[in-house]
Amino acid sequence: MNWSTLANEVINGKVLTEEESLEILTSEDDEILSLLHGAFLIRKHYYGKKVKLNMIVNTKSGLCPENCGYCSQSSISTAPIEKYRMMNKESILEGAERAYNLKVGTYCIVASGRGPSEKELDTVVSAVKDIKDQFGLKVCACLGLLKPGQAGRLKEAGVDRYNHNINTSKEHHESITTSHTYDNRVQTIEAVKASGISPCSGVIIGMRETKKDVVNMAFSLRALDADSIPVNFLHAIDGTPLEGTDELDPRYCLKVLALFRYINPTKEIRISGGREVNLRSLQPLGLYAANSIFVGDYLTTRGQESTSDHEMLKDLGFEVEFDFEDQEAVRV
Template sequence: MTHSGLSPDWNALADRSLAGELLSREQALAVLQAADTELLAQLAAAYRVRHHYWGNRVRLHFLLNAQSGLCPEDCNYCAQSKISAADIEKYPLLAQEKILAAAARADQLKAGTFCFVISGRSPSESVFQRVLAAVRTVKAQYPLKVCACLGLLDQRQTQQLAEAGVDRVNHNLNTSEKFHSHICTTHTFGDRISTLKAVQSAGITTCSGGILGMGESDEDVIDLALSLRQLNVTSVPVNFLIPITGTPLANQNQLDPRRCLRILCLYRFLLPTQEIRIAGGREVHLRSLQPLGLYPANSIFIGDYLTTPGQAAHRDLEMIEDAGFVLETADGSPLTPVPEAMPQLTTSIPT
């Protein structure tokens, strides 16, 4: 819900963010609760911060669900959890040739990062060793950064991931510490913090964000961003809940495109130097306003998500080009012009 009272000077908030100063809680709430008539001014101010650190470049990430379902956790949002009755494909860790096929697709689509995800609380030793082998092979064959999302990890595991060449590890906080128990009871918020700290101590950069629209309050939205700021994570995926039939949150519906854009603006103000990625739910909730999300955010997934389909790759590339942005290569430099062959590529992985 928005208010129609006196709004703050959004450019003053951008100035504060660029100076490295933290917005007050009152200012953060004002971003989330602003009237719809303020949205374009908010986006323009957030873009000032985004452009200062990221220019007009957009990073592409490609996501592979390398092991699906069969998870013992009870995360209420997830189609793969033990309490989910969602109709999804379930399979053990993919064979290495299928993982390599997905990496080849990521490279064709000019994604800078190949995101390798497995379901479960924490990988078994046999699965973990196969993951390490796959990472080494991908890194040897393609100029991709590899981001691994493997569940809860300890110091020994993160050190081995670093040695194998993993560039980044994803482990989302998902929501605020206060709201966490409403979403999951089989592990704690502290367990997630411990994994991120183990990743950082191994010298690997951290990717951590959340899922918005799960019933959390504005205060929870702010608290999640502040936790990510305190942890100094490198990359922040902002997911918008897709209510999946068969999950406890199937009937949750508190998002619209304008709410999503205000959240992205707030996260840019609170996390000025971080890569902010519009992740799951982009197509469902931003809909026709997707291009506006690139003004606060500087990264998107291209292709599908874990258990839900994404927008066709050629439409993502057209959106980026039409809005005047340029792709960024794995080393961070602009990729221009967009290769003509790219719109004809699909994101399906050969079976």
């Protein structure tokens, strides 16, 4: 396969076939640089050399009734994590100030649980209004399954984006969780879109799925028209059903990122949880396909120092794209 030729065809409107998509994931390791060059042609066409930075605040930890097999916060996990109920507005605002000082454009307010109570939603709504007034940050909320009317309240408060990952393929979903369905997740994404909030939905790679499952995930997110696609790589946590799972290597992770770029050429592709432990020394190469990363820590696992991320972007010659109001992208 000539990956540059395929990339230019994608730029001109081609949609990959399943066979071409699987060929990306099964390509020889010797082809990685040419595969990534093709991915970069697509990325550069739509995003130039800009990189979006995102930061998470874990506003509620543990105490979740769901049985997701990858999650240390689930009801079936025995992982020794910190557990606490919804933090107050002041703590959420402190996190927003840290994000602003780190030149983070999107501040992600995340809470464990099946979905937010009205009291929890009140806290988020109030905090978002103050974040907009004080810092002008782009805000992404990730609060689980939404009830009727809740997406509208978030939109009115100023939430720009809502994250609800499909996590895996529809065919593999019941192998990961049975406390909610794949369709439940899709319904929340559709409700978010209907409210006028930008949809963010992604995946977790390395949960014993097949390569065909990975291809199906990428096409499902294309069909959902998710604006932002976080690609997580499983960081298996002791005490969860996926404890000890270790299916990934850095080269395969790069092929996955390339796949998502070829299939979703115009979308924000974000290297998310598990990038440090799975991409390891090849992390910089991932940004030739992706155009967004998380900085700082994740929900219950640590990320690398934000200064290391900024140094990586500087060494690559990439730019941080601010999502603050009335500000342009500036060089790191």
